[in-house]
Amino acid sequence: MPQSKLLVRPAARAADGGGHRITPASAGWRYVGFETRTLKQGAKSKLDTGGDEVCIVILSGKARVTASGFDSGTIGERESVFDGLPWSVYLPPKSAATIEAATDCELALCSAPASGRFKARVIKPGDVGTLTRGTGTNARFIRNVLPEDGEAESVLVVEVITPGGHWSSYPPHKHDRDALPDESYLEETYYHRLKPPQGFAFQRIYTEDGSLDEALTVKDGDVVLVPRGYHPVGAPHGYDLYYLNVMAGPKRVWRFYNDPQHEWLMAQAPA
Secondary structure, three states: OOOOOOEEOOOOOOOOOEEEEEOHHHHOOOOOEEEEEEEOOOOEEEEEOOOEEEEEEEEEOOEEEEEOOEEEEEEOOOOOOOOOOOOEEEEOOOOEEEEEEOOOEEEEEEEEEOOOOOOOEEEOHHHOEEEEEOOHHHOEEEEEEEOOOOOOOOOEEEEEEEOOOOEEOOOOEEOEEEEOOOEEEOEEEEEEEEEOOOOEEEEEEEOOOOOOEEEEEEEOOOEEEEOOOEOOEEOOOOOEEEEEEEEEOOOOOOOOEEOHHHHHHHHOOOO
């Protein structure tokens, strides 16, 4: 069976440490871009943001980001994405930046079009809002890196930890209509990591009319593209799941619509 176009496996690492390189053109949409880079200590990687704003999330290790008039200093403190809150850097469009690895490190580059209203800055762990969403086996732990009220023009960035045996993005919801105030149109990527890494998870992407209905087996390092439809995630017993969400659309507003068939679950375990 051919691999789904919505499931992107990790690519062979490029000379500059690049792994995933998802662009609006490669994804077949308009707004969201996503990259990963893995750098050895002392290595340098260039970044030209072009017409996009970029949020660099330090997944693990320590790095330094410099651009014209900006120096993040050496930032980062976690050994893996499961070890606490992230350090991140926001870069506006037309930034020519250099990323230098202070230790071996992993980075995620989350991007969307912007005009340049905001300046480069460091997003510290203390700036990251946290909350628990859901209850029981629907509980998951949210880390809002660039939430709706954060200083950005287009991109929304959030990390989620889903314990083994739990569900996430559940009850199933979608955000594929520009129909505010009830629902916003947002493209979305899910970058998945697992603990232990040999595990797996499941993500279903489907529409009410059945024109899209795929159940994907997700492994450590995979990216799932969500152009439309509902998109719940399940983490099997024994394997904790991390994912990094990047969202963007015509308006920087997150308003989702729950699948009416499963709306009754909201009365038991609010999402």
